[in-house]
Every structure is written in C-alpha cells, then in structure tokens.
Amino acid sequence: MSLTDTEVKDFTVSLFTQKSERDLQRKVGASNISDPCTKHLAKALLNEPEPEIKYWLGGKIGTAIHSFIEHSIGNGVHANDFDFVVEDKITLGDIDGYGVVNSRPDLVIPSRNHLIDWKTSSRPKIKKLQNLVAGLKSDEDSENTLKKYIGQVQLYAWGLNNSGTKIDRASLVFINRDGTYENDIWVYSVDYDESIALALWNRVKYLWKELEEGLHPDSIAPHPLCFKCNVGI
Numbered sequence: 001m002s003l004t005d006t007e008v009k010d011f012t013v014s015l016f017t018q019k020s021e022r023d024l025q026r027k028v029g030a031s032n033i034s035d036p037c038t039k040h041l042a043k044a045l046l047n048e049p050e051p052e053i054k055y056w057l058g059g060k061i062g063t064a065i066h067s068f069i070e071h072s073i074g075n076g077v078h079a080n081d082f083d084f085v086v087e088d089k090i091t092l093g094d095i096d097g098y099g100v101v102n103s104r105p106d107l108v109i110p111s112r113n114h115l116i117d118w119k120t121s122s123r124p125k126i127k128k129l130q131n132l133v134a135g136l137k138s139d140e141d142s143e144n145t146l147k148k149y150i151g152q153v154q155l156y157a158w159g160l161n162n163s164g165t166k167i168d169r170a171s172l173v174f175i176n177r178d179g180t181y182e183n184d185i186w187v188y189s190v191d192y193d194e195s196i197a198l199a200l201w202n203r204v205k206y207l208w209k210e211l212e213e214g215l216h217p218d219s220i221a222p223h224p225l226c227f228k229c230n231v232g233i
C-alpha cells in the first residue's frame with residue numbers, strides 16, 4: 001500500500017528534526033559565550049535543555065549549507081591554492097570548576113592567518129546589517145546580531161592564536177537562504193582584537209563563578225531584544 005501524503009510529510013519532517021551532534025552538545029562554545037543574553041548563557045552553562053523552537057526549518061537549511069560547503073571543500077572545489085582546516089576542534093580555555101571549553105571554527109586558512117564563519121541569513125536581514133556597517137541606518141536587533149557574531153569569531157581567533165595558529169583577520173560570510181545569485185553572499189571582515197575575546201572570556205568565567213555560588217538563571221533579566229523570551233516560545 002502506498003503512503004499517504006501525511007505519512008510522506010511526517011517522514012520528511014523526521015529527517016530534518018533528528019538530533020545532530022551539535023544539538024547534543026553539552027558544553028558551551030564560542031557561539032554561547034558571545035551571546036549578548038547573560039540569562040541564556042547561564043542556562044547553557046547549566047546545560048538546561050533548549051525549548052522546542054517552532055520555526056526550526058531556517059536553522060536546518062543553515063546546517064545544510066554548512067554541509068554543502070564542507071563537502072565542496074572536501075572535493076577540492078575552490079579557486080585558490082589555500083590550505084583549509086574545516087571545523088577542527090580548538091580549545092578556548094579552562095574554566096575553574098566547569099572544565100575545558102572547546103569550539104569548532106567553520107574554516108581556518110593558516111597560511112593566510114585567516115578564519116571564516118558561514119552565516120545563513122535572509123535578504124531583509126542582510127540589508128539591515130549592510131545599512132548598519134555603512135552607517136546609513138542602525139537598529140538594535142542588527143547591532144546585537146553583529147556584536148554576537150563578531151564576539152564569536154574573535155573568540156575563535158583568540159583560541160587559535162593562543163594555541164600557535166596565528167590569526168589576523170576573520171570573515172563573516174553571510175549567505176541568503178532566499179537568495180538567487182552571487183550578490184546574495186556578503187562578506188564582512190574584522191581584524192583580530194584580543195580585548196573583545198578577553199572581555200567575553202572574563203564574563204563567562206565570572207558568570208560561572210556566580211552560578212556556582214548559587215545564582216539562578218531565572219533571577220537574570222531576559223535580553224530586551226530577544227524575540228523568543230518576549231513572546232514565550
């Protein structure tokens with residue numbers, strides 16, 4: 001007997017919603033430590049499960065794009081003769097009582113002292129980010145997003161520099177999920193700035209100490225710009 005449309009749909013959804021290695025991650029990494037929401041970081045440190053997200057497909061498409069790029073690099077589909085290190089585990093540091101904190105930068109090019117982080121996005125979001133960096137128009141949500149992403153790559157660069165892989169510059173490569181051609185890929189790069197990474201590292205160390213001393217995440221104010229906490233999903 002053939003499948004009903006509902007069975008086919010449920011099967012398709014199940015393929016997307018199975019847990020990935022990243023979903024099962026137990027410890028915090030650079031993307032948590034750069035989170036502007038201290039409450040969220042506290043929950044991640046305590047390994048509290050993330051609530052089910054209703055709008056999950058965008059994240060899965062992002063994961064698929066990462067896999068595609070990884071596959072392309074693995075197949076040697078690149079124009080230049082760079083050395084690539086893809087999603088290699090690096091150590092950021094050790095937090096007393098918490099343990100070693102590792103992370104996986106998307107792509108490192110050691111011979112060029114450069115790292116790359118792929119970010120899937122959308123045309124309206126990228127437009128806002130471009131307006132922000134061009135100084136044309138700013139909005140708090142985009143400022144927040146950019147701050148988090150810059151913090152994340154600075155932490156990667158910090159960890160790599162500390163372990164002997166020199167990194168001078170990091171690129172955020174935004175790829176529009178709703179894009180159609182090259183102009184839907186936008187590169188925004190920053191020079192390495194140790195002070196950003198150090199400030200984030202000191203924040204997480206201090207927060208962990210406070211949690212050990214009894215601070216409860218519920219007593220930390222939610223981030224004012226977070227859509228999820230504000231509408232309760």
Ligand code: SF4
Pocket residue numbers: 037038039040222223224226227228229230
């Ligand atoms: S405000 Fe948002 S980011 Fe912060 S804890 Fe709530 S859901 Fe997480």
